[in-house]
Amino acid sequence: MGCFFLRTDENILEHGIIIKKRKMSRKKRMLLLTSTPRLIYIDPRKMELKGEIPLDPTLKVEIRDDVFFRIIVPKRIYELEDMTRDSSRWQDAIDKVKAKKS
Numbered sequence: 001m002g003c004f005f006l007r008t009d010e011n012i013l014e015h016g017i018i019i020k021k022r023k024m025s026r027k028k029r030m031l032l033l034t035s036t037p038r039l040i041y042i043d044p045r046k047m048e049l050k051g052e053i054p055l056d057p058t059l060k061v062e063i064r065d066d067v068f069f070r071i072i073v074p075k076r077i078y079e080l081e082d083m084t085r086d087s088s089r090w091q092d093a094i095d096k097v098k099a100k101k102s
Contacts, residue, residue: 004047005032005040005042006034007034007036010034010035010036010038011034011035012032012033012034012035013033013034013037013093013097014031014032014033014089014090014093015031015033016030016031016082016083016084016089016090017029017030017031017084018041018080018081018082018083019081019083020041020078020079020080021079021080021081022079027043027050028045029042029043029050030042030043030044031080031090033090033093033094033097037055037100037101038052038055039052039053039054039055039071039094040052040053041053053071053073053078054073055094055097055098055101056073056074057098057101058073058074059072059073059094059098060072061090061091061094061095063087063088063091064087065087066082066085066086066087066088067081067082067085067087068080068081068082068087069081069082069087069088069090069091071090071094
């Protein structure tokens with residue numbers, strides 16, 4: 001899973017199906033946090049890379065509840081829903097990667 005999108009010597013640290021909301025659209029996406037570190041999202045039906053959330057030093061994860069969370073980077077806020085109802089796992093994983101990076 002996700003191997004088409006990984007770089008050499010890159011591993012998946014966290015993954016899951018999320019709903020990415022933007023304005024009036026809601027898209028089902030596979031979100032991958034990798035060891036490089038990168039945070040990428042993929043269309044799970046087409047297995048097509050759709051985008052990357054920049055792991056900026058100012059990136060902030062806000063947990064609204066078990067399902068809803070936001071990733072805030074300069075000039076953009078990503079509104080996301082965790083389909084497993086465990087949004088805090090994303091905050092934990094991203095915080096670990098950010099701590100290693102700094």
